[in-house]
Amino acid sequence: MTQEKKQLSFWQIWNMSFGFLGIQFGFALQGGFMSRIFQTLGAEKDAIPFLWIAAPLTGLLVQPIVGYLSDRTWHPKFGRRKPFFFLGALMSTVALFFAPYSSALWMAAGSLWILDASINVSMEPFRALVADKLPESQRSYGFVVQTLIIGIGTWVASNLPWMMTQLGAANTAPEGVIPDSVKYAFGIGAVVLFTSILYTILTTTEYPPEDLEHFENDKKASSGFFSGLKEILHLIVTMPKVMKQLGLVQFFSWFAFFTMWSFATPAITEHVFGTTDTSSAAYNNAADSVGNYLGTYGLVAMFFALILSLIASKIKINRKLLHFCSLLAGGLGFILIYYVSEPWMLHLCFALVGIAWASILSMPYAMLSGSVAPQKMGVYMGIFNMFIVIPQIVAALGGVNFLYKLLFGEEVIYTMVLAGVLLLLAGFANLLISDRRVTHDQ
Numbered sequence: 001m002t003q004e005k006k007q008l009s010f011w012q013i014w015n016m017s018f019g020f021l022g023i024q025f026g027f028a029l030q031g032g033f034m035s036r037i038f039q040t041l042g043a044e045k046d047a048i049p050f051l052w053i054a055a056p057l058t059g060l061l062v063q064p065i066v067g068y069l070s071d072r073t074w075h076p077k078f079g080r081r082k083p084f085f086f087l088g089a090l091m092s093t094v095a096l097f098f099a100p101y102s103s104a105l106w107m108a109a110g111s112l113w114i115l116d117a118s119i120n121v122s123m124e125p126f127r128a129l130v131a132d133k134l135p136e137s138q139r140s141y142g143f144v145v146q147t148l149i150i151g152i153g154t155w156v157a158s159n160l161p162w163m164m165t166q167l168g169a170a171n172t173a174p175e176g177v178i179p180d181s182v183k184y185a186f187g188i189g190a191v192v193l194f195t196s197i198l199y200t201i202l203t204t205t206e207y208p209p210e211d212l213e214h215f216e217n218d219k220k221a222s223s224g225f226f227s228g229l230k231e232i233l234h235l236i237v238t239m240p241k242v243m244k245q246l247g248l249v250q251f252f253s254w255f256a257f258f259t260m261w262s263f264a265t266p267a268i269t270e271h272v273f274g275t276t277d278t279s280s281a282a283y284n285n286a287a288d289s290v291g292n293y294l295g296t297y298g299l300v301a302m303f304f305a306l307i308l309s310l311i312a313s314k315i316k317i318n319r320k321l322l323h324f325c326s327l328l329a330g331g332l333g334f335i336l337i338y339y340v341s342e343p344w345m346l347h348l349c350f351a352l353v354g355i356a357w358a359s360i361l362s363m364p365y366a367m368l369s370g371s372v373a374p375q376k377m378g379v380y381m382g383i384f385n386m387f388i389v390i391p392q393i394v395a396a397l398g399g400v401n402f403l404y405k406l407l408f409g410e411e412v413i414y415t416m417v418l419a420g421v422l423l424l425l426a427g428f429a430n431l432l433i434s435d436r437r438v439t440h441d442q
């Protein structure tokens with residue numbers, strides 16, 4: 001018997017997604033400032049992607065396993081996904097707080113590895129929770145509200161070092177030392193991460209399995225590490241066609257954003273501001289400005305998601321067409337960075353990127369949730385995120401360095417042009433999805 005799920009109000013969906021505010025604080029600080037930390041500790045520009053590699057490698061392993069375990073977890077008091085929210089929040093908070101105190105590159109890379117692994121423990125169950133709690137008619141709405149919260153987190157967190165500087169924190173430090181403005185920003189991020197996830201845990205209830213007796217019997221019959229690994233591998237091999245098609249879109253999309261996270265700071269500080277000395281005030285002020293521009297894409301993603309949430313709550317939307325147009329806008333935004341003549345113009349470029357970001361964080365998940373079995377939602381969400389981490393691994397292992405130099409030239413600003421081309425490819429790959437059951441709200 002299929003469980004009937006009630007329509008939820010905006011604020012109920014907001015509460016169950018609020019923990020994503022903290023998760024995005026972690027991701028935004030990581031994405032906006034880890035390359036700055038690496039450069040401050042002496043990393044060469046071409047070595048930066050490799051220093052990021054532990055993060056996607058960890059995600060490749062952690063996400064399917066956490067999804068599988070959360071599908072098979074149930075406690076009358078603690079629920080199914082919430083135990084993973086709490087565990088991930090606890091580990092992420094510690095890693096985020098200590099990351100800017102790294103005194104060597106290996107310590108910073110290790111902090112990034114622990115931080116990314118911990119965030120992933122919380123993140124995938126959050127994605128599955130939307131599908132768990134909402135009827136099909138509210139799925140797009142739910143993922144868009146999640147994206148609205150992510151946009152808020154991206155904007156605030158990306159601007160935190162700049163805000164700390166304005167409040168009097170030192171924005172420069174001796175060579176090889178992370179400035180206080182960055183340390184304070186990461187500390188605030190750690191507090192927000194933990195408290196926001198705790199808020200969701202305390203304000204959200206979960207549905208029990210539809211057939212609790214069958215759920216327990218099935219769990220006993222397939223217990224054990226190798227049984228779980230076998231099931232995950234089976235689901236990977238037999239994944240739905242729509243999931244494979246979405247995987248191609250995700251590959252290009254996340255290759256593009258990994259390129260941005262890795263190279264936005266060195267590319268923009270050098271090309272637009274003309275500074276490369278990481279111990280200078282000019283470089284650190286420029287790096288703060290890059291965080292501000294990255295915050296713009298989060299801010300625009302927030303407003304775009306707000307508009308989409310209002311639309312999705314009233315009418316049924318064409319997910320494929322919306323995602324196509326959004327990806328093209330983001331691709332154009334990245335390419336235009338190369339042609340910027342005044343720093344303020346970067347806000348316009350990243351505004352276009354924000355439209356793509358809002359769609360990337362909502363539409364693929366809304367389409368996926370309509371094509372997989374509800375009782376396997378967690379593990380499928382974890383498997384689906386392989387299409388997020390695999391392109392990042394390819395990029396980190398030299399894919400970015402090889403492609404931008406092969407296609408465009410040696411200047412590091414061409415990494416942003418490469419990111420734009422990849423988003424354009426993602427948009428056209430999205431047109432291959434033809435199943436109307438997943439491309440339109442039902």
